[in-house]
């Protein structure tokens with residue numbers, strides 16, 4: 001499968017995805033768009049999508065692995081105002097956008113796509129999971145361009161048509177794809193458009209209402225409130241019960257010793 005199965009005609013958005021660039025191969029869509037944003041040569045809402053990344057990145061310089069043509073790998077450029085402290089929220093908003101877009105795509109009427117949407121869950125801070133296997137990862141990078149404008153590049157990697165054989169050994173047991181959960185080949189172009197349309201709605205809402213709804217909506221959709229969580233961060237592992245998210249997206253935990261803790265970054269295990 002190549003980029004030819006991604007139809008990049010207008011996706012119906014006025015901002016997110018009004019300019020979509022499709023490249024067969026790049027180092028990393030985040031690196032490319034961030035470099036352009038720093039130079040001030042990419043417009044708000046610009047999207048770069050590729051078939052293959054030679055050095056796709058996860059958080060903390062981890063690798064994002066994907067064989068050519070099997071995934072949806074894209075980045076988008078946002079100008080959410082002063083971006084200090086907004087990275088986490090943009091990731092949360094985009095994970096809601098991915099879930100909403102996948103839901104819309106799965107309900108397109110002319111064909112049963114076979115995707116069990118109710119099995120897809122949100123994992124803090126911004127993964128989409130199916131039964132403990134990762135379907136989608138999101139990476140947000142912040143910067144300030146030459147004109148002093150704060151920007152955020154959000155990179156999204158979704159496993160679409162991988163079989164187990166396509167995953168390298170180190171992630172075979174922790175990854176899944178839409179094909180694996182549906183038993184069907186899926187259409188990356190349609191999925192991309194559905195996600196961009198959903199992100200457009202969320203981004204317009206953010207521009208009108210501000211940021212405060214994002215964490216609340218994410219928490220509601222995640223079903224994590226009151227759940228026992230184990231989170232690893234720089235200081236080790238922490239166990240606690242989720243008592244909510246702060247408006248900036250940080251996780252609030254009630255620990256077994258009765259104290260409360262706020263976690264700004266880490267991985268739910």
Ligand code: BT5
Nearest residue numbers: 028029030056057058059062064065134137138155157175
């Ligand atoms: C992420 O990091 O999950 C963010 C991934 C973002 C990838 C997109 S693709 C487009 C854009 N351009 C980029 O260069 N990146 C973005 P993190 O939470 O740190 O998870 C990384 C970990 O996920 C790795 O250490 C592996 O364990 C695992 N992993 C790597 N590739 C995977 C895959 N295809 N599916 C599931 N898990 C994977």
